[in-house]
Amino acid sequence: MKVMDKNLGLEEVQKLEGHTDRVWNVAWNPAADGVIASCSADKTVRIWEQSSLTRSWTCKAVLEGVHTRSVKSLAWSPCGKLLATASFDGTTCVWEIFATDSETVSVLRGHESEVKSVSWNASGSLLATCGRDKSVWIWEILPEEDDEFDTIAVLTGHSEDVKMVLWHPTMDVLFSCSYDNTIKIWCSEDEDGDKMVTCSDDLAMKIWKTDISRMQSGEGYVPWTHVCTLSGFHDRTIYSVHWSRDGVIASGAGDDTIQLFVDSDCDSVDGPSYKLLVKKEKAHEMDVNSVQWAPDKERRLLASASDDKMVKIWKLASEP
Amino acid sequence: MTLGLINANPVVQAKKEGLVRREDQYRDDGVDPLEMTKYVRDIRDPEHPYTLEQLRVVSEESVTVDDKLDRILITFTPTIQHCSMANIIGLCLRAKLKECLQLHYKVDIRVSPGSHADEVSVNKQLNDKERVVAALENPNLRQLVDECIYSDEI
Numbered sequence: 001m002k003v004m005d006k007n008l009g010l011e012e013v014q015k016l017e018g019h020t021d022r023v024w025n026v027a028w029n030p031a032a033d034g035v036i037a038s039c040s041a042d043k044t045v046r047i048w049e050q051s052s053l054t055r056s057w058t059c060k061a062v063l064e065g066v067h068t069r070s071v072k073s074l075a076w077s078p079c080g081k082l083l084a085t086a087s088f089d090g091t092t093c094v095w096e097i098f099a100t101d102s103e104t105v106s107v108l109r110g111h112e113s114e115v116k117s118v119s120w121n122a123s124g125s126l127l128a129t130c131g132r133d134k135s136v137w138i139w140e141i142l143p144e145e146d147d148e149f150d151t152i153a154v155l156t157g158h159s160e161d162v163k164m165v166l167w168h169p170t171m172d173v174l175f176s177c178s179y180d181n182t183i184k185i186w187c188s189e190d191e192d193g194d195k196m197v198t199c200s201d202d203l204a205m206k207i208w209k210t211d212i213s214r215m216q217s218g219e220g221y222v223p224w225t226h227v228c229t230l231s232g233f234h235d236r237t238i239y240s241v242h243w244s245r246d247g248v249i250a251s252g253a254g255d256d257t258i259q260l261f262v263d264s265d266c267d268s269v270d271g272p273s274y275k276l277l278v279k280k281e282k283a284h285e286m287d288v289n290s291v292q293w294a295p296d297k298e299r300r301l302l303a304s305a306s307d308d309k310m311v312k313i314w315k316l317a318s319e320p
Numbered sequence: 321m322t323l324g325l326i327n328a329n330p331v332v333q334a335k336k337e338g339l340v341r342r343e344d345q346y347r348d349d350g351v352d353p354l355e356m357t358k359y360v361r362d363i364r365d366p367e368h369p370y371t372l373e374q375l376r377v378v379s380e381e382s383v384t385v386d387d388k389l390d391r392i393l394i395t396f397t398p399t400i401q402h403c404s405m406a407n408i409i410g411l412c413l414r415a416k417l418k419e420c421l422q423l424h425y426k427v428d429i430r431v432s433p434g435s436h437a438d439e440v441s442v443n444k445q446l447n448d449k450e451r452v453v454a455a456l457e458n459p460n461l462r463q464l465v466d467e468c469i470y471s472d473e474i
Contacts (some may be wrong), residue, residue: 022453041453069457072450088454114454132454163450179448201448236426237449254426254449285424287449308423 009319010258010280010302016048016311018059023305024072025290031080033296036303038311039071045085047097048311057313061102066093073117073164078124082147086115092129092139094149106149110137119174121167126152128174130162136176136186157184169193171215185224195227197249199238204231205251205261207274228273233259236287244293248277248316250302252288257281258304260316278316284308327367327400332374351421353383356392359420364471366408366464375399377409390425392417397432406436408464410446411455416469
């Protein structure tokens with residue numbers, strides 16, 4: 001689907017209020033339409049649901065009393081029934097979310113200091129976490145043992161805090177990025193998904209690509225190469241980038257803006273390039289910490305989380 | 321945490337008397353550097369019973385305000401090149417300013433150019449938001465910071 005309409009804008013659909021401190025991150029439920037979770041420095045996680053009747057979001061649950069410090073990151077399992085939450089208290093909690101209730105399934109301990117990010121793999125069998133202790137942990141869920149978790153690897157290649165981990169959308173390949181200014185790609189020894197975008201305190205976004213067929217054939221080391229750098233758009237740290245299924249890159253930064261980029265379709269000798277589609281100034285009153293596209297690409301909904309304690313839902317639509 | 325003071329012999333200045341505000345330079349509802357300096361100058365040094373102003377760690381020249389974008393840059397000068405208290409001082413400055421400023425102001429904190437042996441690394445730590453938030457959530461660090469910013473004037 002091409003996104004080249006000249007009159008596209010980001011319109012604010014709703015502001016979700018409730019958190020009492022900065023909101024670090026948001027995550028859409030991959031299996032349940034209109035369900036989104038947010039996590040905050042107020043030590044809680046909120047789950048918001050869109051009513052099929054009124055079409056507006058309300059807070060359906062507050063997960064509290066478990067984490068004792070900021071909850072920095074959260075991730076739904078692919079089936080949408082489990083929610084993993086990573087906290088500065090050093091633990092990762094896995095919750096089972098029912099229609100009217102939620103229950104802590106497991107508390108994963110092991111990191112020596114703040115956990116900064118958590119991610120499920122495509123099949124929901126593995127969880128990855130990372131933190132200030134410079135390590136990346138991989139946990140396996142054991143369904144035959146009442147969903148207990150087993151540590152299967154502790155990866156110590158980074159020389160400084162690891163800030164984020166993310167699994168490839170289809171393969172068991174893990175990406176980690178760090179305070180040591182590097183991005184590492186990890187595969188075990190036995191979608192499209194051939195491009196990724198990264199963002200940094202250096203005020204730029206970078207796009208990388210790989211040869212996906214070589215990766216899928218299990219070739220071993222397959223390089224990722226730098227394709228393009230997007231700079232000059234944000235003038236404060238870019239905290240979050242997310243690539244939608246229909247090819248729109250959203251970015252959220254410390255300059256309070258949310259910006260959208262697409263492939264400019266004018267390939268030059270130097271390779272593909274990307275252009276700015278929308279710049280939403282003052283998307284929030286303070287830093288934007290996270291942007292996430294909803295999985296259903298038809299609806300073109302984007303969620304954002306900010307230091308101003310708000311979660312906002314946006315729609316990419318033609319301006320009147 | 322007492323392995324001997326990092327800098328046992330700091331140079332101490334007399335406290336400045338009133339600072340003169342420049343009337344027309346900054347907009348009414350904004351902030352001006354002199355006002356910012358007043359907020360931070362009496363923060364107590366983490367190691368010595370003197371204020372940051374007395375130790376010349378901060379001065380009127382420390383604060384730069386971008387009035388249009390509501391951004392503030394504070395540079396401070398540790399008393400010695402290998403000062404390991406630089407991070408604590410940075411946290412104190414940030415915690416104090418958070419109380420005094422409207423929430424939407426953006427604050428960058430750096431050591432004065434050339435004043436610290438690990439300048440790049442210290443500046444990176446002082447401005448990494450998740451590290452700063454995590455540090456201020458640590459009860460021990462928070463207590464030390466509170467003692468520095470809430471101490472009575474000498």
